[in-house]
Amino acid sequence: MNHLMKIVVLGSALLLGATAASAATASEEAPRQREAAALTGTAKLYRSAGDDITFSFDAHLAAKDNADPTRATGTFEFSHYLDGEGARAKAKVDCLVTGGKVAVVSGVITDSDLPGAEGKRVGITVHDVGRRDRLGYSWASTGNPVETKELPKCVGSAPFEKVRKGTGDFTVVPWRPDF
Template structure:
């Protein structure tokens, strides 16, 4: 057999071998279903007095739980300081509902340096407006998270506060329940 023929046959054999091996390889996992809802991101609020107020969210509702927003998981944190006075809190999510670019998340305060806040429910509302996000929180209407009334799951106030320019990166994944 001529050298060129041998090279062609060998090349064809390699192509067939690699093509067959590729088709025999296990198929990659099927794409995972999109989660039912989510709220993520961090931002600082604007206050003319210079308050340092930060909210961070990592809240998710799995696709398998899309009919029950109270099965949401994750955490969120908030802090509010002015000069040397203030407090922070970490919250375990107990409910997440989103619609379009608005999310309402609630949870139980699990850690805080605000006496009396641990073990109490709070709620926060986020309006994801790109560079002009807004936020609201249940204690605007119910009083301090340590002393005021506790809202029910997934309840908060309208997003009346402005996010400080250049800090908002909230992302709301809309919830599409089957109605």
């Protein structure tokens, strides 16, 4: 066998061996399970007065916690400014329930420049409808999170607010509980 032929045969043998080893490793790994539920993304709300209102979510319920939405993890943030006045807050997720393209997430505010907001639970509802997402929040009837009395976990309001055109990119992973 000439030298070139030996190189081709050796190269082919090495390639086949690597492919077989890779396939064996892949078949030994357990199939990746999708998370039980999720809410991610950022959008600005539309207000005719020009308010700058932003909501961002990174909330997840692991597959192993499918039976208990209060085991959700992550954070969400929101801010509301008009003419340089306003506030922002960050919350630690304590519950996430989703159904179809709707998600309700709640959490306790861990950081805020709104006096009295830290330690308050807030809830937000998102309807993921592409670039025309909608959103509602638990303090809609009280004016701000500080005025909300003891809110239970996973409570939000109907998604009555519209996101500003071109900013809606919320993604909801639907929950499939085992009942």
